[in-house]
Amino acid sequence: MFVPENVSRRRALVRLAALGAGMTGAFTAGGASAADTSKTLRIGYQKYGNFVVLKARGTLDKRLAAQGITVQWLEFPAGPQLLEGLNAGAVDIGTVGETPPIFAQAAGVDFVYIANEPPAPRAEAIVVPQQSPLRSVADLRGKKVALNKGSNVHYLLVEALKKAGLAYTDIQPVYLAPADARAAFVQGSIDAWVIWDPYLAAVEKQAHARQLVDGTNLVSNVQYYLATRRIASTQAPLVHAVLDELDQVDRWARDNVPAVAAQLSPLVGLDADILETALRRTAYGVQPVTNATLAYQQRIADVFTNLKLIPKQLDVSAARWNVA
CATH class of the missing domain: 3.40.190.10 (Periplasmic binding protein-like II)
Structure with missing residues (x-):
């Protein structure tokens, strides 16, 4: 039986904070640390999705290795936990659904939307x-x-x-x-x-x-790619490289669903036929974040504000990436 990883909020934050503190080669505003001239890009992913396929295929790792950059892949059980990792300084780029960024922005997490997939x-x-x-x-x-x-x-x-x-x-x-x-x-x-x-x-x-x-006729269910504001503003070519590799994997996955399911099966602990069902319900194609997309996110934020599930009115556009 498939039992996903279960990580408690407190243990996850402690582990991630320790991990972030130990990343001597991680990106900083000025580049690599003095102690280690190599660089590490920390990517947060969930048990399923394009980052899992990208990790398995190794194309991003190979591309960035030529630039002296190592990719570290960090798995999370869901979007809110991944954004806790980003807030703790242990994640540079990650992928989440449409609602976690709303709660994260309300909590003061400093990120920007760098791309999204079509509705699913x-x-x-x-x-x-x-x-x-x-x-x-x-x-x-x-x-x-x-x-x-x-x-x-x-x-x-x-x-x-x-x-x-x-x-x-x-x-x-x-x-x-x-x-x-x-x-x-x-x-x-x-x-x-x-x-x-x-x-x-x-x-x-x-x-x-x-x-x-x-979700049909109720919600869009958009998957977003996020980055820390610092990485997006100081390492724009790196962000573009990640999005380019994601788009290539996405295009391949769209046309090779059985192969993707077979590749993912041992990685996520699910039978290939289950994954094929899930893959055929998803959407493919990495897209730039548009005004319409941000307006949709603003509607979500307003709903949760009215329900008093987030403490204050949000301006979602404050998390727009000024693409370099």
Whole structure:
């Protein structure tokens, strides 16, 4: 059975802070440290996605090695935890869904949006056990619904409830990381789970979960690439190199789904057929962040401000990358 890595908030921050302190060759505003003239680019990734494929293919590592740059790959269980790593100074570039950057910006994390992928609304859903009496989102009134707080599916839940005529206060949100939520779902201690691929494809295949609704006509579910403001402003050619390699991998993956699934399978601990399902629900192509994209992010921020889930009004455009 697939059990994703589960890292607690406190342990993750302690480990990442220690890691960041020990990175003598990591990028600084002035380049490499005096003690070590080599440079290290720290990339935060999740168990699934283009960075996993890029890591496996090794093309970015090879390209940057020619410039004396080493790539260090750091895995995180979800976007909020990855952004904690970025805030702790242990991550330079990472990838997350549409909601984590909102919570991170509200918490004062200094990052910029450097690119995004096209919308993939079918790659996240609200699921219930196969034999559950719940048949629609409206049936979630008073029920325990698990989700990773601040993750991309948080916005899906809010919008799905709104469309069903429910307020966020009409349910009992249970904030759990994917591994804990999966266990709670299988054990029957929650009524529903809001989750993204490949966890979604896995629980559908392995535990016969049934979808109440996916993101279609509710949310865009955009995947973003983020960088620390310092890296983006002082190492723009490096950021462009990463995005170029990502785009090449993305184009290859789009046309070679079975091969990608086979390559990812031993790396993420999921059968290839599960990964094929997830890969066919995703979207491909690394795109520049546009005004329309930032406007969409602003709508998400405003929703969470109104729900008082973030403490203040945000100006999402403050996290725009002034591309060099």
